[in-house]
Amino acid sequence: MTVALPASGGLEPGKIMLAVPGRADSVRIVRSVMRSWAANVGFLLDEIEELCLAIDEAFSGLISTRPVPERITVRISSDDGAVEITASRDADTELWPPVSAQTALIQRVLETLIDEVQFERTADGPSIRMVKRRTQSVPQPRK
Amino acid sequence: MEQAEREEVNALFDRRDEPGIRDTLVERYLHMAASLARRYQHSGQALDDLVQVASIGLLKAIDRFDAEFGVNFESYAIPTILGELKRYHRDQGWSVRMPRRLQELTLQIKDAVPVLSQELGRSPSIAEIAGHAQLTEEEVLEAMDAQDAYASISLDAPVDEESEGSTLVDRIAIFDGDFDIAEEWAQFEPHLRALPQRERQIIVLRFFRDWTQSQIAEELGISQMHVSRLLSQTLQKLRDAVGTAP
Secondary structure: OEEOOOOOOOOOOOEEEEEEEEEEHHHHHHHHHHHHHHHHHEEEEHHHHHHHHHHHHHHHHOOOOOOOEEEEEEEEEEEEEOOOEEEEEEOOOOOOOOHHHHHHHHHHHHHHHHOOOEEEEEEEEEEEEEEEEEOOOOOOOOO | OHHHHHHHHHHHOOOOOOOOHHHHHHHHHHHHHHHHHOOOOHHOOOOOHHHHHHHHHHHHHHHOOOOOHHHHHHHHHHHHHHHHHHHHHHHHHHHHOOOHHHHHHHHHHHHHHHHHHHHHHOOOOOOHHHHHHHOOOHHHHHHHHOOOOOOOOOOOOOOHHHHHEEEEEHHHHEEEHOOOHHHHHHHHHHHHHHHHHHHHHHHHHHHOOOHHHHHHHHOOOOOOHHHHHHHHHHHHHHHHHHHHHH
């Protein structure tokens, strides 16, 4: 795994970027970072586990489309009780999102788990952007 | 089983405290216990060990069986023996794969979450779990990560030590019944219906009835993280089915 923290141009304070191999087993690394980040923001256990499920779905959508990506880039940030995750693949595709039943299923599942879901193209490549907001008032997050 | 044979067996159970009778019953049903043990050979455990564990289940069944139950002995013994095998399989798998420290952390968290959920009336935060279990937040997160890495929870896993072989599958069966497919899910209906019934029910509760993971966990008497892993496994299965469909 490579964790990139560029000194300038691309990463602001309070944001994190992960680059992991485009393989199914890399998802565990992303889930781990996601848990830690969401816990820090003050998300509840239910919400954290939903975020992890969403990561599974997004990852599956990104690596199951041909050509197989070598790298998945995940950018995570938080603002005012919401966490935003943008996961991207380095291999471009003609159609994004691809037209397939599997992608449609992933979209459905994500729409249930996450407040905002968008398939888009970013500088990192074809991406899935997700936003989840804290639903309940919780104690102050850890500083 | 013929009536005469059933009466003969019941007579043996009535006399099981007499010298030699219990051994006779064990010999009579040992082949059944061995056959059930073979089902778990794929788990990587030695067959001799599995047969021994199944035999313990058989002995428990022999000691507890009462003809007044109105069922034959096999119907009573099979779940008891399978329960013993499942518990052994889980405990061995757990102890082989997860370091003791992480096992202990995981158990502390499992104990803390339902208590906190009850007290707070909502799912707890990681900080609240850490405070309740007298752990650091890092330890809570480490245990959750470890569960991702080590735990292999299946719908056939026993729910707890007291369940005598009762599995998640058994508990989820309380939700038997049909379900309405929302319009936006209609294209996946054949795949949803093709899922094993109990796995389908977990999906239905979360995605069609909009239950939270906490609510599902409370209803099934399992941990919230356990629900999450079951959902993850079932969604994976559904994705695979949809992805490979012609």
